[in-house]
Amino acid sequence: MAKAFGFVDYGGPETQEFLDRPVLEPGPGQLAVAVRAAGVNPVDWKVRRGLLGRERQLPFVMGSEASGVVERIGPGVTGFTPGDEVFGLVAAGAYAEQTLLLAGSSALKPAKVGFDLAATLPVAAATADDAVRDIGLGAGQTLLILGVSGGVGSAAAQIARSRGINVVGTAGDSNRGYVESLGAVQVRYGEGVADRIRAVAPDGVDGILDLIGGEDARAAAVTLADRARLVSTTDPVTAQELGGRFITRSTTPGTLAALAELVAAGELDPNISARYPLAHAAEALALVESGHARGKLVLEVS
Template sequence: MKAAVFNQFGGAEIMEIKRVPVPNLEKNQIRIKVMAAGLQPVDVKIRSGFFKDMVIDSPQLLGNEFSGIVVEVGSDVISVSKGDHVIGWTTLSAHAEYVVINANQVVKKPSHMSWEEAGALSASGQTALMALDGIHISNGDTLLIHAAAGGVGTMAVQLARSRGIKVIGTSSEANHDYLRRLGAIPIKYGDDLVDNVKKLVPEGVDAALDAAGPEALYASIKLVSSNDRIITTASRHLIEKTGVKTVVGERTQARLYQLTQLVEEGLLQVYVRKAFDLEDAVEAHREVETGHGHGKVVFTINQ
């Protein structure tokens, strides 16, 4: 099968399309023809060598979320059938024509979702859901979300709004209208962020989600009274020093099903910024590396 791979750490230009073996199918697993797969910032970080102690395969695949069609089921599988349209997750293997995973790593795709939208739901959606649960937000709270227009941020804004939470979202001014459409109050990031947030919400901020990096995390510490109501997905190396939380927990079928139900109810939408053919992996990685725009970058595969 074709897959987007790399053999050593480096820039986007090292991505290439190679043929790799289709994984074997165990009796409790399913084989899925991938129709779309999200490209996340973490994929780009892995390829670049950001995680210094990480050992990679040669060739190394990427990709943790996908949508597709079940083409084969193991002998012990009863919950999924051949031909089912599904959304699922995997670990560093989705950017390929096929994935093989356990049957409990997928849910049915809502019929009205495009393949691209469905392929970008699982990773950012589950991360955002675990982040909000980790800081125990509830109706009436005010939540500050950094990088609110990004993949995790977009999900977190909508999930928080569905719970009756007031959301302040940081982004570039180019994405302010987008955040307003999601239901957030936009604010520009920068050196005067703390003062501007205080002016915007004099009553204060109850909790914060940092999906941007250290500057955003330290701004949150100045704005939120308790560090255990601050959670980060982008500054994990600072959690011991600061006492804030990071996202913990396993991705689960139940959590993914919860997300698809919110999609069905019109409370959650996946916004695809740009879709690339798998053969254009270099350009896709460069797009994610810009850090601009809103929503998700997605590969279209087998279409």
């Protein structure tokens, strides 16, 4: 049996508990992995609350991304062998001692990149990379990131800056120093945000990455001339209403390998703000659910 953390019913934190589940055997296109680290993301609590559907079989193990060591490979899998250090998207929950990775959304971990850093890449960094590419700005143009201090925003700011794109990001004033460390200009969110954006970008912005949605997106959109360059990761309805679109995802082994190489080269810092043992998974998830987590949180599995 392997220890895992999940929920037994849809709802709040009271539905979470530790579970014992059998060691999993990989199916076609899967890798059985001994987990070393797992990323903690907002999508995890949204799944538990049933905000992304209620069709999952319960109990359900939480977590979308993990890193670890390959134990066995499933039918049809090539490019991986037992003993490989890997990271990727999971097929059976990441908050666990052992799980299954999707081979088509996994990559070999470079030796220079720790398991903790690798575990942060498949969701937040890969989403950021897809979004920056989807918006399609060039060097010298200005990207506005709504909610820049979170995991996706932090990665997107760094990826955009590495391509010569100027970055403005909304965040609380307490995060000003952190946002500036990403190479971005911080603008306080809330009432009057459009005026504050124009104060640092008098000609408006060339693209918006929306990580918040709702009224925040509507208030900021007036600073963008070409609404087709508004991409949202969180609110497809508002994005479409404003003339933008929801993000197009394409997490491939090549994308993940490229992101890991950026980390190895020191060009991308996942900004892990806290590490928790698996036994403290509830505490880590509560911080992310509060909306006050900076950067990325990671569960480490011994």
